[in-house]
Amino acid sequence: MNNYNASYGIYDRCYGLDYMKGYSGFHENENAVTPAMLKKYYGYSKRCTGEGITVGIVAAYGSDTVLRDAAIFSDAFSLSAPDISIVKQKGGFDGARTIECWKIETAVDIQWVHAFAPRARLKCFFAASDDFYELFGMIKAADKECDIVLLCFGKNEFAGETEYIPFFENSNALYVCACGNGRKTSFPACAPNVVAVGGTKIYFDTFGDALGKEIPWMRSGGGISAYCPIPEYQKELCGIYECSHGMRVVPDMSFFAYGSGGVAVFDSGKGWFTAKGTSVSAACVAGICALAAQKNKELIKKKASFFYKLAMDSDYVNYKRVFNGISDGENRGFDLLTGLGSPDISALLSAI
Numbered sequence: 628m629n630n631y632n633a634s635y636g637i638y639d640r641c642y643g644l645d646y647m648k649g650y651s652g653f654h655e656n657e658n659a660v661t662p663a664m665l666k667k668y669y670g671y672s673k674r675c676t677g678e679g680i681t682v683g684i685v686a687a688y689g690s691d692t693v694l695r696d697a698a699i700f701s702d703a704f705s706l707s708a709p710d711i712s713i714v715k716q717k718g719g720f721d722g723a724r725t726i727e728c729w730k731i732e733t734a735v736d737i738q739w740v741h742a743f744a745p746r747a748r749l750k751c752f753f754a755a756s757d758d759f760y761e762l763f764g765m766i767k768a769a770d771k772e773c774d775i776v777l778l779c780f781g782k783n784e785f786a787g788e789t790e791y792i793p794f795f796e797n798s799n800a801l802y803v804c805a806c807g808n809g810r811k812t813s814f815p816a817c818a819p820n821v822v823a824v825g826g827t828k829i830y831f832d833t834f835g836d837a838l839g840k841e842i843p844w845m846r847s848g849g850g851i852s853a854y855c856p857i858p859e860y861q862k863e864l865c866g867i868y869e870c871s872h873g874m875r876v877v878p879d880m881s882f883f884a885y886g887s888g889g890v891a892v893f894d895s896g897k898g899w900f901t902a903k904g905t906s907v908s909a910a911c912v913a914g915i916c917a918l919a920a921q922k923n924k925e926l927i928k929k930k931a932s933f934f935y936k937l938a939m940d941s942d943y944v945n946y947k948r949v950f951n952g953i954s955d956g957e958n959r960g961f962d963l964l965t966g967l968g969s970p971d972i973s974a975l976l977s978a979i
Contacts (some may be wrong), residue, residue, distance in 0.1 A: 639667045655947025659891035659901045662704050665837040665883055677917035683767050684737060684749060687757040690730045692895040693737060693975045700738040700893045707745045716765055723925045733843040734894045735902045736779050736910045743914025754820030770800050774920055774927050777913040779805040779906040781813030784853045789817035799835040801927045803916055805909035807848030815921040816877050819858035820930040823877035825849045825907040825965055826884025827953060841953055844885045847905055849878050860932035863939055879931050881965040882908035883915055892967050915972055923979045936966055937978055948974045
C-alpha cells in the first residue's frame with residue numbers, strides 16, 4: 628500500500644485539551660502499516676473476535692462520514708463489516724479547524740479498534756465541543772452502555788483531577804486511555820483503574836516483517852502523576868512505590884505508535900493517510916481488551932488491576948511470555964517508559 632498522505636500527530640491546545648491536529652505531507656514510496664502487519668507481530672489469535680462486547684469511543688464534534696470511512700477501511704483489509712452506532716450530545720458544533728482534527732481522530736480510533744476486535748459493537752459518543760466538561764458528560768453516557776470505553780484525548784494534569792478518581796474506580800466500564808504524544812503526564816490517563824497506554828516504535832520491511840526489536844517511542848506520554856495516588860495494584864510491584872513517592876505511574880502497557888510511516892487510515896476528506904501516536908496504541912489495546920473481555924468479563928470489573936494480577940501471579944518466564952519486555956526494567960519487567968510492556972495477544976488470551 629503505497630502513496631498515502633501522511634498525517635503526523637502534533638498537539639494543539641483548545642479548551643485545556645491536548646489532542647491530535649492533522650497535517651498532510653506526501654511520501655512517494657512510504658508504506659503504511661496494515662492490520663495484518665501488527666496482528667502478525669503481536670501474535671493475534673482468531674479464537675476471540677470481541678463478539679458480544681460493546682466498545683464506546685468518546686470524541687467531539689462528530690463525523691458525517693464515520694460509517695462510510697470505516698466500511699471502506701474494513702473492505703480494504705478484508706475485515707468484517709463494522710457494527711457502529713452514534714450518539715450525539717445536544718448542542719451545536721463550531722470551528723471547522725477543530726472539527727477536522729476530531730474527525731481524523733475519530734477515524735483512527737474506530738478503524739483500529741475494529742481491526743483488532745472485528746466482531747465487537749462500536750458506539751461513538753460525540754460531545755458538542757471539546758470542552759472537558761462536555762466530554763465528561765459523554766463519558767458518563769458511555770459508561771451506562773458500554774463494556775470498554777476508549778478515550779484518546781488528554782488534559783494537562785490539574786489539582787482538581789482527583790475529584791474524578793471515584794468515577795473511574797466505580798465505573799461500569801473498563802477505560803482505555805491514550806497517554807499523549809509528549810514526555811509528560813496527562814489526565815484521564817493518570818486516573819487510577821484506567822488502562823493507560825503508551826507508545827512503542829517498530830519498523831517493518833516491504834514484506835511486513837519487523838526490522839529489529841520493538842523499542843520505546845521517546846515521545847510517548849508517561850511518567851509519575853503530580854496529583855493521583857498510586858493504586859494498590861501498582862504498589863505490589865517491587866520498587867515502584869519507592870521511586871514514584873507514592874504517586875500513580877503511567878503507562879500501564881504500551882503498543883505500536885510510530886514507525887514505517889504510521890498506520891493506514893481512511894477519511895473521505897483526506898483519502899488514505901497514515902497516523903502515528905498513542906491514539907493508535909490505545910485504539911489497538913481497546914480492541915485487544917475486547918478480545919480478553921469476550922473470554923472473561925471479570926476483566927471489566929477488575930479494570931487495570933486485571934493485567935497486573937496476570938503479571939504478579941505468573942513466574943518470570945510466563946510473565947515475559949504474556950507481556951513483551953521492552954526496556955528491560957528491573958521490576959518484573961515494569962518500567963517507567965512502557966509499563967508492563969506490550970502484550971503478546973495469543974499468550975495473553977491463553978493466560979486468562
